[in-house]
Amino acid sequence: MLLKMSAQIVALNNDGRNVRYIAQHLNIAQSTVQDTLSRFLETNEFTRRPGSGRRRSTNARDDRFLHLSVPRDRGLPANILAGRLAAARGVTISEQTVRRRLREGGLSSKSPAAGPRLTAAHRRARLEFALQYVDWDVNEWRVTDESRFSPRSPDGREKVWRRPEERYSQCCISPRTGFNGGSIMVWGGISLDARTDLVFVENAAMTAHRYILECVEPHVVVPYAPFIGENFLLMDDNARPHRARIVDQYLEQVGVQRLPWPACTPDLNPIEHVWDFFFRRVRRRQPRPETLNDLRVALEEEWHK
Incomplete structure (x- = not known):
């Protein structure tokens, strides 16, 4: 989405539109338009400069640890997951960061559906029925x-x-x-x-x-x-x-x-x-x-x- 908007900004600028017009047309801040054009003139690319932005507090292995921990116990609170990551990987993150990493993996916190407590035999009988x-x-x-x-x-x-x-x-x-x-x-x-x-x-x-x-x-x-x-x-x-x-x-x-x-x-x-x-x-x-x-x-x- 960001790449598409950056391309639109550059295309409108090449078409002779000024920064104010582009900002109003795309409903974004003028500073965003100016930064995008400056970056494109400098690098000839739409992506961010390497290393720009805040550094992630977790790497791919840390994220994988979180994503694999939740399916083993769906009821684990975010603070317990953060503690387990710190103990296993030596990485300290906040509860909010845990939730963001899980959302990136398609996991979000929802109220559980209610149902009867089932054993393996119960599940087989339900399927046969x-x-x-x-x-x-x-x-x-x-x-x-x-x-x-x-x-x-x-x-x-x-x-x-x-x-x-x-x-x-x-x-x-x-x-x-x-x-x-x-x-x-x-x-x-x-x-x-x-x-x-x-x-x-x-x-x-x-x-x-x-x-x-x-x-x-x-x-x-x-x-x-x-x-x-x-x-x-x-x-x-x-x-x-x-x-x-x-x-x-x-x-x-x-x-x-x-x-x-x-x-x-x-x-x-x-x-x-x-x-x-x-x-x-x-x-x-x-x-x-x-x-x-x-x-x-x-x-x-x-x-x-």
């Missing part, structure tokens, strides 16, 4: 799941417009309450053609008995499975209430087939995308639900939409 069902079309994915919602649950998407000095102004603070003001657990199921009713799991945690009596029997076996037809296949994840022996026995008795599900793969369930979209719809409501009763009403209304 994905390869087995990769050719399914959308008609064959019919899924159920639970999710929990809170009135003030932080999701990382909330933003405020503020000036530099307003970080702790009351209007720019997102209030938090203990346990996010309580929560509501809901259960639901989806397919391409329809959805179940939204079930509120109240007063206690989900158990295998409740899963059968409140969710599967009244909402899956009747009327959902007959509506879908003889090819109905139930997909739920490996939550303990779902995989209890009494649930397996009940589904076998009523003739409902269930998709085998590998361990530690709740994120593969397509309904997670629905919960995410559903949660955003609830949070965007104006006014936002502030109590559990308000949240229940909002959940019911958004689910039926």
Whole structure:
């Protein structure tokens, strides 16, 4: 980019344009234009003079050491990397220099994505599962799941417009309450053609008995499975209430087939995308639900939409 601009400066000068015109035309300082022309007259080249500019505090081997250290441990802070470079190579640099060298190598600091903790066996099972069902079309994915919602649950998407000095102004603070003001657990199921009713799991945690009596029997076996037809296949994840022996026995008795599900793969369930979209719809409501009763009403209304 710098070489291209230097060439443009020289070309405009050769065309008879003065320094002021060139600076305004390229939106750069007049001193930059003058320095470029002087350097070109002296060296007949567009590049900087050898040795000009501040000397780099690291060489290629130092940079390679940093670039190879990060892939071994992605969570290393910049100050630890600087300390390791000083111990291994005898080169002392600042944290900011570490970040610049890593950016030069295509590495930048970002918030990590969240996901389940996986062993090698889990990863193999996930791959086998994905390869087995990769050719399914959308008609064959019919899924159920639970999710929990809170009135003030932080999701990382909330933003405020503020000036530099307003970080702790009351209007720019997102209030938090203990346990996010309580929560509501809901259960639901989806397919391409329809959805179940939204079930509120109240007063206690989900158990295998409740899963059968409140969710599967009244909402899956009747009327959902007959509506879908003889090819109905139930997909739920490996939550303990779902995989209890009494649930397996009940589904076998009523003739409902269930998709085998590998361990530690709740994120593969397509309904997670629905919960995410559903949660955003609830949070965007104006006014936002502030109590559990308000949240229940909002959940019911958004689910039926």
